[in-house]
Amino acid sequence: MASLPDDVRDALRPLLPPSHSIVHAEHLTDLWAGYGAIFRLTLSSAPPPSSSSSPPPSRYTLILKYIDAPAPSSSSSLSSERKRISYVVETNFYARFRTRLPADVHAPSLVGTALTSRGGRATLLTDLRDGFPEFAEKRATLSPSQVHLAVEWLAKYHATFSGLAQRVDLDDFFPPPSVPSSSPSGTDDGDRTGLWRQGGYTYLSTRLSELAAIAPTSKWGRLGLHKDSPLPYAIDWCLRSPRLRSRLTLCHGDVKAANMAFSSPSSSSSSAGQAVAFYDFQYPGLSLGVQDLAKFFATSIPTSLLSPSASADELLKMYHDILIDALPLDQLGIRDAHEARTQWYPLADLEADFDLALVAWTCFLAGWSGGFWGNVAWLTDRAERLLCDEAWTAAVLQRWRHEGKGEMPDGS
Structure with a gap:
C-alpha cells in the first residue's frame, strides 16, 4: 500500500x-x-x-x-x-x-x-476503470471501430464548444507561459478559472526554440520550415485566425491513444459495441478542432486506415458530418444544418485547415529534441507534398500578409 x-x-x-x-x-x-x-x-x-x-x-x-x-x-x-x-x-x-x-x-x-x-x-x-476498463495505452494499436469512436467523440466535443471564444472572458484564460500576464499586478495564476487562450502545447509562440533548431539547410529547412522563413509564422497565424472566429472551439490539446479508455464491448449499447472516454485535460484551450485530429492521425491511427484505399479523407468527412449534426445552431446563429455544412464550415475549408495543422505538427517535430514519432512516413509524405506545392505555400503567405498584416507570434 x-x-x-x-x-x-x-x-x-x-x-x-x-x-x-x-x-x-x-x-x-x-x-x-x-x-x-x-x-x-x-x-x-x-x-x-x-x-x-x-x-x-x-x-x-x-x-x-x-x-x-x-x-x-x-x-x-x-x-x-x-x-x-x-x-x-x-x-x-x-x-x-x-x-x-x-x-x-x-x-x-x-x-x-x-x-x-x-x-x-x-x-x-x-475512476474510468469502472466503465472503461480497456486503456488504449496498453494496446499495440487501435482497432478501426475504436478509431471511429474516437473521431466521433472529438466531433461531438468540438461541436459542444464551437463559438466558445465569443462567450468567455479571455482575460481569465492563460496566455502562453512565455507571454507576460495581462491581468492586474498581484493576480495569481490560481485566481484564473479559465483554460489556455491557445490550446495544445506545440504552437509556435511557445515552441520558438524548436523552430530555431531547424537548420535552413536541412530537409525541412529547405522546404521553408525554419526561423528565418515567413512560412511557419504564416501557418501559425492561419490556424489562430480562421475565416470565421466561431469555428474556434475547445481542443483537448493532447489527443493520442494513450489518453483514451474503452468500455468492454458487452457493456455498451453503442453501434460499435464500445464507448470511449478521453482523459488528461491539461492543454484544452481555444483552437481549431482539426489540430486535435492532426495529432491523432499522425500518432495513433493504424497505418492501414491511412492507405489510399482507406484514406484519412474518409475519416475527415465522417468527423465533419458528426460535427455539423451536433452543433448548437442557435448559439452560433446558424439557421440549419445545411447552412452550417455549406457556409459556416464547408468540408473543403475543414480539409484545408487540417493540412495546415499537419504541417504545423511536422514543423514542431522537425525541431523537437525527441524527433519524429507515430505515423512518420504518412505524415512526412503528406507535409512534403504540401510544402512542395508552390500554389499552396503562396496562398498561405498571401492570406497571412493580406489579412494578418504579417503578424508574428508573441515571443518571436
Whole structure:
C-alpha cells in the first residue's frame, strides 16, 4: 500500500462523506519532473453499525491527482512553467467545463479539489476503470471501430464548444507561459478559472526554440520550415485566425491513444459495441478542432486506415458530418444544418485547415529534441507534398500578409 502524505489525507477528508474512508492507496505513476503523483484510492462506504446483521461496507475507487509543483521563479524554464500551469488548467476544466459535455461524450468527473497545508493540490476524480476498463495505452494499436469512436467523440466535443471564444472572458484564460500576464499586478495564476487562450502545447509562440533548431539547410529547412522563413509564422497565424472566429472551439490539446479508455464491448449499447472516454485535460484551450485530429492521425491511427484505399479523407468527412449534426445552431446563429455544412464550415475549408495543422505538427517535430514519432512516413509524405506545392505555400503567405498584416507570434 502506498503511503499518502498526512497533509494530503487531511485535505481529502472534507471532500468525502463522513462515513467514507480511504482503505488503500495504489501508486499509479509519478508526474513529470517529480511534480506529484497519481494514485488509485480504494474507499469504504460503511453505514453506522446498527446490529450484527449490518451489510458489509461497500467499496469503490477514485483517482487522486496530487500536484506538488514548485512555485514560479526567475529561474523557471518554459517547460516547467507550461507544465505547472497545465495542472491548474486541468482542475479548471473539470470544475467548469466538464459538466457542459453531452452524456455520450465521456470523461472523468470531478469529485472535489483542495489545497494541502504545504501548498500542494489534491484533486479527486471518478475512476474510468469502472466503465472503461480497456486503456488504449496498453494496446499495440487501435482497432478501426475504436478509431471511429474516437473521431466521433472529438466531433461531438468540438461541436459542444464551437463559438466558445465569443462567450468567455479571455482575460481569465492563460496566455502562453512565455507571454507576460495581462491581468492586474498581484493576480495569481490560481485566481484564473479559465483554460489556455491557445490550446495544445506545440504552437509556435511557445515552441520558438524548436523552430530555431531547424537548420535552413536541412530537409525541412529547405522546404521553408525554419526561423528565418515567413512560412511557419504564416501557418501559425492561419490556424489562430480562421475565416470565421466561431469555428474556434475547445481542443483537448493532447489527443493520442494513450489518453483514451474503452468500455468492454458487452457493456455498451453503442453501434460499435464500445464507448470511449478521453482523459488528461491539461492543454484544452481555444483552437481549431482539426489540430486535435492532426495529432491523432499522425500518432495513433493504424497505418492501414491511412492507405489510399482507406484514406484519412474518409475519416475527415465522417468527423465533419458528426460535427455539423451536433452543433448548437442557435448559439452560433446558424439557421440549419445545411447552412452550417455549406457556409459556416464547408468540408473543403475543414480539409484545408487540417493540412495546415499537419504541417504545423511536422514543423514542431522537425525541431523537437525527441524527433519524429507515430505515423512518420504518412505524415512526412503528406507535409512534403504540401510544402512542395508552390500554389499552396503562396496562398498561405498571401492570406497571412493580406489579412494578418504579417503578424508574428508573441515571443518571436
